[in-house]
Amino acid sequence: MKMHHLRDLLAVAEKGSINAAAKYLGVSQPALSRSVRELEKEMGAPLLERQATGAALTPMGDLFVMRASSAMNELRRARDEIQQMQGSVHGTVVACISAMGHQALLPEALDVFTRRYPNVQLRIIEGVFPMIDARIRSGVVDFYLGPAPEWGAAPGLQLETLFKTRRVVLARKGHPLAGARSLEQLTEARWISTLITAEAEKEFSGVFSGRGLPIPKVALQAETALTWITALISTDMLIMLPDQWLNSTLIRDIIVPIPIEETLGGPFMTLVRRSSVPSTPASEYFCDLLRRVASRQNTAVRDIDKLQLIRHA
CATH class of the missing domain: 3.40.190.10 (Periplasmic binding protein-like II)
Known part of the structure; x- marks a missing residue:
């Protein structure tokens, strides 16, 4: 099994057809079909069901894609981490940030981060935890910033309260x-x-x-x-x-x-990450910037509380 086998099947799963995946990857359709067949032969099971309107994953294909997606995300994170530890400023950080996070914390952190890591591709998804729970667990999303999950920190996740x-x-x-x-x-x-x-x-x-x-x-x-x-x-x-x-x-x-x-x-506004996987230097730096801004939010809230206590005394 080679990396391109995983890449190709994941592209088909995302785009919904071999033709669309081939265009997305910049390869020929026959080459992509051959890659998927090689993977199916190695796995000993059909992973795709060819249809008139595209291609759908079989139940075994669903299972394989879930594992393959996690593996590819870990490889991406490992590559970024090694390069950044060696002084490179390349890589990718994927964050899900709630609307409140956009309003209260992102403006101060964004410019500082992009200046420190000008060649790191930053992808920000607006959303709240129920929308991206599975993507946090699979490693598609590096961290979540937003209202605390209603059930608290689930196994495998690390929850950090900000304010x-x-x-x-x-x-x-x-x-x-x-x-x-x-x-x-x-x-x-x-x-x-x-x-x-x-x-x-x-x-x-x-x-x-x-x-x-x-x-x-x-x-x-x-x-x-x-x-x-x-x-x-x-x-x-x-x-x-x-x-x-x-x-x-x-x-x-x-x-x-x-x-x-x-x-x-x-x-509570929180940061949520996987507890078993270390962050890349770029991702950790971004989280640290958000923590600093949140600390000032905490100070402002405490000042308001003190004023209210004085008024009601």
Whole structure:
């Protein structure tokens, strides 16, 4: 079995056909078909099912691709790590960062990282943990920055808490509920879920049920900030987000907080990585930059807490 066998099958699995995979890899279709047949012969089992519209993995192909993907990611990480330890600034870092991470931490860290590692290809996926759990475990994604997984650190994963968040309710300017002063006045509204939990309703159950209120209707599940921003400014939907969003230049002129009296606790912001695999130097440097910015967030939160204690004394 050779590296190109794994590369070729993974390309077919990703692109959905031998023809599309061949174009993606820059090889001929016959050469790619021959490579897959050689791999199938060595494995002693069919890995692809040829169809009129493309190619689909067989059950054995699914199993093989899962293992092969992990192997290729580890080889990629090993190559990057060795090169970076020898002083090279090449390689790849793949990170999944939530919208909150983009807003609160990424701006300060991004420029510093790209200057330190100008030739490292940085790939950032916007998302939350339920969306990329499998890709973290397989090594496709180097680390996750965002709200803590609802079940905590699962076996094989390392969870590092960065800071605690508070949430506010946001709406478009001129919203008919802009004058509301309590959650009870918002129970009939339509809400946007940011999918920080596997089930969208759980994002609201603790906040509302814990106060004896009915869980509101989830009208939209938004996987990206662009989706919920668009929804907020074009509808009467509401959303609960960490209060750091109030300082965002992206939304502060078009979206406003509803000044309810309740204090809404938010999830912890965390870094999640695999515990059994060391990070490459470039990935670890990026994580360290994010930690430094998060430390300042923690200091700001503590200062706010002190002011509130003084006011209520």
